[in-house]
Amino acid sequence: MTDQKTTLDTRERILDVAERLFMENGYEGTSMRVITGAAEVNLAAVNYHFGSKEALLREVFRRRLAWLNHQRLEALDRLEEHAAGAPLKPSQILEAFFGTLLRMGEDPALGGMTFLRLLGRTLTEPAEFIRTFFAGEYAQVIDRYKLALFRALPDVPKAEIVWRLHFMLGAMSYAIAGTDVLQVVTGCEVGDLAGEGADADPSDTLLARRLAQRLMPFLLGGLRAPLPQFHELPVTTTDTRARAVPQDGLRP
Amino acid sequence: MTDQKTTLDTRERILDVAERLFMENGYEGTSMRVITGAAEVNLAAVNYHFGSKEALLREVFRRRLAWLNHQRLEALDRLEEHAAGAPLKPSQILEAFFGTLLRMGEDPALGGMTFLRLLGRTLTEPAEFIRTFFAGEYAQVIDRYKLALFRALPDVPKAEIVWRLHFMLGAMSYAIAGTDVLQVVTGCEVGDLAGEGADADPSDTLLARRLAQRLMPFLLGGLRAPLPQFHELPVTTTDTRARAVPQDGLRP
DNA sequence: GTACCATTAAAACGAACGTTTGAACGAACC
DNA sequence: GGTTCGTTCAAACGTTCGTTTTAATGGTAC
Structure with a gap:
């Protein structure tokens, strides 16, 4: 068949799927089983190729x-x-x-x-x-x-x-x-x-x-907005009084 | 004693603790047991007062x-x-x-x-x-x-x-x-x-x-920044050619 | 063929999850 | 005193989690 599953295929398919699922459901909201299921690889593949779920996210x-x-x-x-x-x-x-x-x-x-x-x-x-x-x-x-x-x-x-x-x-x-x-x-x-x-x-x-x-x-x-004024701020140290910032082309 | 645990106390203590813990660890990253533990209430208290974890977050x-x-x-x-x-x-x-x-x-x-x-x-x-x-x-x-x-x-x-x-x-x-x-x-x-x-x-x-x-x-x-220019926006499809980092010319 | 290797497969692990249960408590009311 | 009702409690529920284990697979080198 056309799609032979070499190591690289599995690794990258996991990464691609994880990227999408982490985006959609967040890290904690995405389980290994969902990832491996969507990638059509075995559940243990993630731990084999990356070591852990955390390491998978880092690699993504x-x-x-x-x-x-x-x-x-x-x-x-x-x-x-x-x-x-x-x-x-x-x-x-x-x-x-x-x-x-x-x-x-x-x-x-x-x-x-x-x-x-x-x-x-x-x-x-x-x-x-x-x-x-x-x-x-x-x-x-x-x-x-x-x-x-x-x-x-x-x-x-x-x-x-x-x-x-x-x-x-x-x-x-x-x-x-x-x-x-x-x-x-x-x-x-x-x-x-x-x-x-x-x-x-x-x-x-x-x-x-x-x-x-x-x-x-x-x-x-x-x-490039004008600097803040710091009016009536209880003091501490720095005198950060507003100097205007170069605000060229500021149009209405 | 000063702190009698009335119903309101329990409810609000849960809400206060959940607010902080959801902030620190996220929704999925915060378990009911951690919440109730930190609030010093029984595990079942959340479900009793709010119905579910989702409802708790909504109430927070x-x-x-x-x-x-x-x-x-x-x-x-x-x-x-x-x-x-x-x-x-x-x-x-x-x-x-x-x-x-x-x-x-x-x-x-x-x-x-x-x-x-x-x-x-x-x-x-x-x-x-x-x-x-x-x-x-x-x-x-x-x-x-x-x-x-x-x-x-x-x-x-x-x-x-x-x-x-x-x-x-x-x-x-x-x-x-x-x-x-x-x-x-x-x-x-x-x-x-x-x-x-x-x-x-x-x-x-x-x-x-x-x-x-x-x-x-x-x-x-x-x-109030100047409006974008929309110069040379290609109308339809891809042309994903990465123009090299655009350079110097960009004059505000 | 056989030994070796990286990879995949299936099954199980213990832990943690949200939720539910049924009993115990305690003040309020008759 | 007895009953009621809102609340708290310990314990267990079934599920799902990330991870580990053990065996099977398939190609490559000898």
Whole structure:
């Protein structure tokens, strides 16, 4: 027959199925039996190939994040090399960080929107081993990008930049994960929002691209917003009085 | 003795404990035995008072969300009455929606930051009954606020407003939930970010207030960002060619 | 053929899960 | 005092969980 089950087939079929099921039902909500059943492999296959359920989840992410974060570092390298020592523009940095991720959503071979949604949801999963795993995977990348933002916005307090990086990650994660979560809150199908005919499958490729185009301006607007005022805050130390942030092109 | 265990005591002790544990370990990650154990009540107490674990989670949210969403609607009522027919300012709307929520974080009697964190995390939980529950709880409020934003920003396409409402909810949820989630990604304690001495308990009250002051400008900046360009959007299908990381040219 | 190896298969493991049961308690009312 | 009713209790229910075990399979090298 056409589909011989070699080792690689089994491993990757498990990974693909687990990626989708973890996205749909969460880590704790997805049992090994459901995974192996959907992948049409034996129940013991997961423990044989990966060792444990935790290790399976880690591998699901590792095979995507390794590529993603490598691309992110490379993108930043190219930008900085091209800038020849000058600070980058915030828009460039955001494009390198978020754009690289969102472009994964356009390519099914890289996990497509399934992986993006899984990523967005899993970042808030409370399980300890998940958090420590992400910490390790992201440490390098976040650090490089943080420094780049510090240089790009020398007049903004570093703490403020980190907060806004926080906010931006959140906006992105929700926008991705919420494709079928928060639509329920806003009462709109994401297809409607995209102006699609809202067919059965709105072609993740297109979805990811539209999402990127709507998200990037929002993030930039937030990143460059005027600094908070801190009126009547009971004192502690820092005088973080508002200096205006370079807010070019802020249109009504 | 001082602590007599009346019915109300048991019910509320369960709710308080469940609120905290669901926040720390998630819904699926928190067992009835852990809940009842921490609340020092019998295992059967949850099923007796609430009927099921699902019903317990719903009640945990209902007792807070009922108050919150009522406040939100009242805040909007007050604003619109005061405006006497004129459209509200976006900043007023955001303040009424997000400010009301964030002010809950300052009051331990309303759940404090524990409830806020739980809310932020649970919005991404994939369980079906959770999503449908939130949909019902939020429908009214979201609808009123959406309309207010439509009126406040008549020149912005409605779809764009809904998207940005999406983004704002995400930024807020992450900022709240991430108090100990994404710090691990950004490598900073939230105490550090706030400029605190980072004592044992940074006094949720203060934390919530600082968070609000940093979040609101970000949200406003994002909401009023220039509209996306939609340049060269291919009409139909895939063409998944990854354009190389886009470069320098990107001029804001 | 035989020995070896990685992989798959079927069955069982103990533990933990949410829920239910039936009895015991204790204050309130007649 | 006896009855009632809301509540608490210990114990068990049947199920499902992740994992382990033991045997069978199929190809490759000798």
